[in-house]
Amino acid sequence: MAKHLLPALTLLFALPAGAMLWQGQDLSRIFAAVAAPADLLDGCGDVPEAVALAEELRDRALRIERYMESIDARKVALEQAESTLRERLAELRARQGSITARQNGSTEAVRTDIERLIALYDQMKPAEAAAILTNLPADFAAEILMRVKPETGAKIIAAVEPRQAALLTAQMGARSVRNP
Structure with missing residues (x-):
């Protein structure tokens, strides 16, 4: 009798589920918890x-x-x-x-102005350029001397008094060390 009990219980539960599936109903609502x-x-x-x-x-x-x-x-x-x-x-x-x-x-504007200033010192006579550079701050004068043509710079430094020339040369060397 125990052999026939399991198939009977399967049919008991499977038939209603199959019928609901056949009708297209959702089985999840039956098995879901319904307690609010x-x-x-x-x-x-x-x-x-x-x-x-x-x-x-x-x-x-x-x-x-x-x-x-x-x-x-x-x-x-x-x-x-x-x-x-x-x-x-x-x-x-x-x-x-x-x-x-x-x-x-x-x-770019500053570069253009500096280039004009350098061109101006390149065109001046060395004695005149030396007289002006000795009245400028040493770092600014050294910057100008670094940018003029080497021949012009050499002539300007030669026209400056030795003590001022040494100061300008030291400034030029210091600038070279700072900005390699």
């Missing part, structure tokens, strides 16, 4: 442990819900902050580009 949170205490209201457990579960559910809401609010705030930062980054990059362009323009 409010229905958890039905019949257990007189058991203090069950009441305490139900209250604890309800409190935890509320805390989790509040926590999830705060996470959603933080997510929105982070998205807004990220958007603001992206806009600011784009603005700063645009400003950086314009600053770089202005610096390049300024640098």
Whole structure:
């Protein structure tokens, strides 16, 4: 008789499930838990442990819900902050580009002015250039002497008094050491 019990129980459970599948119904609703949170205490209201457990579960559910809401609010705030930062980054990059362009323009203007000044000293007579250079700050005069043609620079230094020539030469050497 035990041999026939297992197939009979299989048929007992399989036939209704097969019929539901045949009709296209969803079986998950049958096997899912159907107890709503409010229905958890039905019949257990007189058991203090069950009441305490139900209250604890309800409190935890509320805390989790509040926590999830705060996470959603933080997510929105982070998205807004990220958007603001992206806009600011784009603005700063645009400003950086314009600053770089202005610096390049300024640098080019300074180079042009220096080249004109050097050309001017190259065209002067050495004695006249020496008289002007001795009245300039030593580092500026040394910079000019470093950039003029070597022959012109040599003639200008020869026209400067020896003490001033030594100072200018030391400045030129110091500049060479600083800017290899």
